[in-house]
Amino acid sequence: MRTAEARAETGPGAGLGDEDGVHAAYLQHGPEIYRFVLRSLGDPGAAEDVTQETFLKAWRHAERYDPGLASLRVWLFGIARNAVIDHVRAARVRPWQSALAGDEAVQAAVHDAGGPAGDPSERLVGQWVVEEALLRLSEQHRVAIVQTHLRERPYDEVAAELGVPVGTLRSRVFYGLKALRAAMDEMGVAP
Template sequence: MAIIGKRADLDLRAVYAAHGPELYRFALRQLGDGPAAEEAVQEVFLRAWRSSERFDPDLASLRVWLFAIARNVVIDEARARARHDRRLHAAVAADRPEAISDHADAVLDQRLVAQALLRISDHHRVALVETYLRGRSYRDIAAELGVSQVTLRSRVFFGLKALRLAMEEMGVRL
């Protein structure tokens, strides 16, 4: 049986079962990325295991302690992403040909998708923009549009087909 550090009263499996899903939802809300949230939860339990001797149940509950660790992990991840973004922008600003080419390709791709979106029906365009580009949940969008989630999923499915066809008509090969 896995034990967190030297504290025999903290069974890692039981702690994960009790708090892992909540920590994942917290990390997912903060980071907006499923795989990054999974890594964050793993990092939380790794840090908890490494610093288990500092856990004092008289000061805070285990849940509070884990969420404090999770907050720090999320902050660390956000800072790492910001550093990555700064490096990317610096590469573009440094006029490196490969960075400029990548940026130009991304801008061209965005314009092509925007033009293709204008060629499909309003229902399909709204479904695709709200789900893929804005990252909103099917539940929220369906409620806002006054349609069922099944209808919205159908619009997304057929919207993607229509978008692909529109892009092919524009000469874009996928």
């Protein structure tokens, strides 16, 4: 018989459809998600709410989780990131609400045009998601994208190194980017 913690990383819905599975996922990933949300928002109370919302959404949409596409951790961080963005957007719509609560951090985020995007932890989660999506591409597409876009090398230099015409490299980049977008869509992340 498997424990709730063992179910937290395997099977359809990762066992998140029941209370024990959600509890196991929270024990395993909750503190890390809370720290991410706290760094993004700067308010412990709001971070607790958004963390709770993250696991509530994971429980409600457990059928969407596919361990073949991403780890439970990556999926939960994606939900948390979206919940942080929703929280900041809601604060922009209702600035008076954060003023009543005395939430200076949210007020600062409301006035910051970049929102939580400047947070290093959000960039880190973004990097994990892109890395996970890149692993789903063919070797040729992955190499073409990494060399030309991530390392910002000239097409002619990369094509010569790979021993292919520049047109072939451009084609690999084009179709690789399409496949990357599709992989990120499958993971439930907007590119």
